[in-house]
Amino acid sequence: MTTAPLNTAVDAKTAATVPEAPKLPWDDVRPEHFQMLRLVPLPADRNTGPRPLRFIQLGRAERHNAHYSLLRLEIELPGQRTRPEQNSLDVWVDHEKHTVHTIPEVLQTEPGNRGIGRFLLAQAAIWAQPKWSAYSIEGADLPNKEALVEGHRLRRDHVLTTHGLEISYEDAQHLKGSYKPVKVGGLLATWNPERIQPVEILDVASMLELADHNLAEKEVQLRKHEESVSQYRRDDHSLRFTIACLIAFSVFQAGLLIWMATHR
Template structure:
């Protein structure tokens, strides 16, 4: 009799569910508005924060299954990475769920109130039609927890918009955001840091800037005329002084000659 070993049971791996292909991948911003970033004091972590104007663009799509709000930011004269300065708000009507993508928002320039502004725009858009839907929770990036100041700023940014941030450990490294109802989100942002600029207001700003330039040109012209006048007077004084010196030298020489030829 021989012992026969039963062949080892092979575990049947369940194939991972395929990701659902989302529509509207080629949708780009169709509506554009200007934003004014107010000048702020230099931040130790993010550096200088001067006055800037940027472009906010958005597009909307909707069908029976889903709705989308796509938001982007353009910085004049500056290019950013592909994953920066954009936020999508996806609505799944079958499950009545709302999702913000990307979950870990990346903004340039940082610490200017732009992140809160984008979340507020997304929350306001969703609350108009689907306040009873729920926003999916998500895990927070561990890298943001390595710096205490960065973590606190991130948590404050989420909590003031109505999200609940929780941690699974005492070191505050494994953080996550809980599900929340759309109607509980706060659709406001820090208007002292960031404001919309309407076309008429922008035109008035340009007109005021043009007037200021003209006034500065007039002042500069007057200063240049004064400088030219002083230069002419200086040239005349130099000539007079040169003549006086020459006359004094001649007179001294004449006196010496008279004294030596008596």
């Protein structure tokens, strides 16, 4: 009966002794530079379903002051709304502690299993390494929610290890996992270009020109097919009329022969 008040008192005491984390600036920063990304069509996945060709937009913004640097990345899907925690990644650099961390710690992407997570983490490493390669990324525990499904855990671990993080588990069931601290310079800024590809403006223009050219050719072919179908229909009507005339003439001739035979 006294457990709840006791816990409340302990929590209040702990909250009083633990200092609040400093408030980070730039809450209202929105992406300012944009780039188109091409999601390469892939075979349907048993867990995530169809994976057709799609084009998405990467937005980014940077801010710097004496204490922090920020890279904000957001993925936008044309004609589709996502939850606030999806398709966004903030990379924070603390110049006083010489550390780098990301928000959120667990990256959620939509559509899943298309290479978006690896691409965002690679962009973060490419941005941070030239200036802050000696800064550290602190180790952290991995949430065990994804570890409950073996396929999800393996996919998550593959993404982290391909970026240079070392993962270890405390149990044989692979539920209590964590990754060790690493220098920013030790990260691997790679993603799978067979899944996701940046598309430049000139490439987009060339693709639109090619699509327009192919569409014009298809319209010409369709017009020719329609003319052929119309010609076949006219020929069909002529044949039907000829056949009807022949049938009528045959019936008349047969009737005439019958009449002549019966009136002799």
